[in-house]
Amino acid sequence: MAVSASSSAQQARQALAKRLADLCRDAGLTGLDLAERCGWSRSKSSRIMNAKTPPSADDIRAWCQACGAEDQTEDLIASLRTAEGMWVDWRRMERAGLKQAQEARLPLYQRTRRFRSYSSWLVPGMIQTQPYTTAALQAIQRRRGLVDDVADAVAARMERQRVLYEGDRRFAFLVEESVLRAGIGGAEVMSGQLGHLIAIASLPNVSLGVVPMRPDRERWPAEGFWIYDTAQVNVELISGYLTITQPSEVAMYAETFAELAALAVYGAAARGLITSALDALG
Secondary structure, eight states, rough: OOOOOSSHHHHHHHHHHHHHHHHHTTTOOOOOHHHHHHOHHHHHHHHHHTSOOOOHHHHHHHHHHHHHHGHHHHHHHHHHHHHHEEEEEEEHHHHTTTTHHHHHHHHHHHHHSSSEEEESSSSSGOEEEEEEEHHHHHHHHHHHHOOOHHHHHHHHHHHHHHGGGSOOOOOEEEHHHHHSSSOOHHHHHHHHHHHHHHTTSSTTTTEEEEEEOOOOOOOOOOOEEEEEEEEEEEEEOEEEEEEEHHHHHHHHHHHHHHHHHHBBOHHHHHHHHHHHHHHHHH
């Protein structure tokens, strides 16, 4: 269970550690008693109970057995998996290929009604063209040395885009102007992608804002993130994929989105920036 900067992930780890510590106390055991029954060092028991070292599933099984609480084993292992899932490094997420990573997110998109997305790196996946997605996923596949299932992964992302047109969902996309100009896939791919952005912006349930490049910004660009209703935020970092559910943290990202949205331009002004980027492609 990797340590992240998110208090959501940290609180999940601490909650699991507390439950294990409570089991030990309820069984009338000290940390030393538990260590002796499990056949490990006393320091290991202390590290687990203080959320300094995450337990493995086998550790939890041994812990529950030592405390006479085998009936709680599966529930505690499920809590462990939840905490682990709040921070996932890319290799772990994509070890079975890019297609599975794309498909795994579909249920979240299907149950969300209000989407907010900010991107300082790439065009958000929900509004990418097929050639743009292909170029992006091919670059990831090569860079990370993954199995080549790019064609299937692209198809999965295109299928996910159906939520744009179904139900009463609302989407607010913010992109930095640099995203329009520092593209991938070459001029032809970028030309098609920029034209697609203009078309997407005309949808009645979509707001597309572009944050202009300027020398006097007080709110600087941030890492890309998605906000799903008010329940969850996902952040894509260099090292992995962070899931945030702590309400105070979700609120911080919502506030950041609002600040960035206030800097953005929309409608004709946004189309002007996109058209300018198109013209620069020649």
